[in-house]
Amino acid sequence: MKKLVVITGAGISAESGIKTFRDADGLWEGHDIMEVASPIGWNNNPELVLDFYNKRRAQLLEVHPNEAHQILANLEQHFHVEIITQNVDDLHERGGSKNVLHLHGELLKVRSITTKNEILDWKTDLNLGDTDKHGVQLRPHIVWFGEDVPAIETAIEIIETADILLIIGTSLQVYPAAGLINYVNSNVPVFYIDPKPATIYDLPNPLEVISLSAVEGMQQLKEKLLNSNF
Structure with missing residues (x-):
């Protein structure tokens, strides 16, 4: 898988x-x-x-998990899914995802x-x-500004083992989280969903930017993930 x-x-x-x-x-x-x-x-x-x-x-x-959270959880039937989130809410867990790493606390x-x-x-x-x-x-x-991010080393280890990398709903401006994409292997396809996506420079990977909301983007990407041979 x-x-x-x-x-x-x-x-x-x-x-x-x-x-x-x-x-x-x-x-x-x-x-x-x-x-x-x-x-x-x-x-x-x-x-x-x-x-x-x-x-x-x-x-x-x-509040409640939305369809994007639920699609990610459902993809666990087809992929080994690991989520690294900058969010401090528990919506991924409530949406059904089993492997969630919170970079910035809970x-x-x-x-x-x-x-x-x-x-x-x-x-x-x-x-x-x-x-x-x-x-x-x-x-x-x-994790407040000025404090260490204890989970960052674990996040790097997860990124390094990815077969597919998906980025959803982040401006890629907050470090060290924004630097995680630099640890993905160069042959790994990267998908980036955001209605106002940041420009990603010097990434050697195959990159597809989907300029949609998280829900719309996941509705679209789900079909591609399930019907492609990665």
Whole structure:
């Protein structure tokens, strides 16, 4: 069974009603990103950060996977599918995908401010005073700007074993995630679905850009994947 590796970004979640990371003015829900998604922001105003993610978490619990998520899950019947997502939602999992690596953390999980190893499931509001079993304050299990991306080495290993690479709904502007495509073997076909795709330079691979939304693009690409001999 061929390995289909998929890199997903905010565009695939947007069609479920989740807002993309930045608005046109660079703000998210009226906040400068560094106020709510950085260690500095946390140190300056942890209550603001917690309130921000509490609202994101509540919104996530009200939305549902869309057809693009479901098509990816259904492709597991024909390919060994591994998803590397920049998204912190659980829509891939709820859509039925079994192999999902979250590069930037997960909104429905929390961890202590002093350790990355003890991760807890969390679906309600997180507040100051909520602690782990050692009495240490909990924080969102999110990779903030300025923090290391612990899963990046695993993501590289996955990319290196791809037979087909699919990129959905990402501007390819956020590093280190944007650099992952440079690790794909040069003979591997690459498909890129995005309504406003970035220009990919110097990629030696066969490349097909599909300038459609995630759902429309996956509807189209599904047939090609199932009817082609890769």
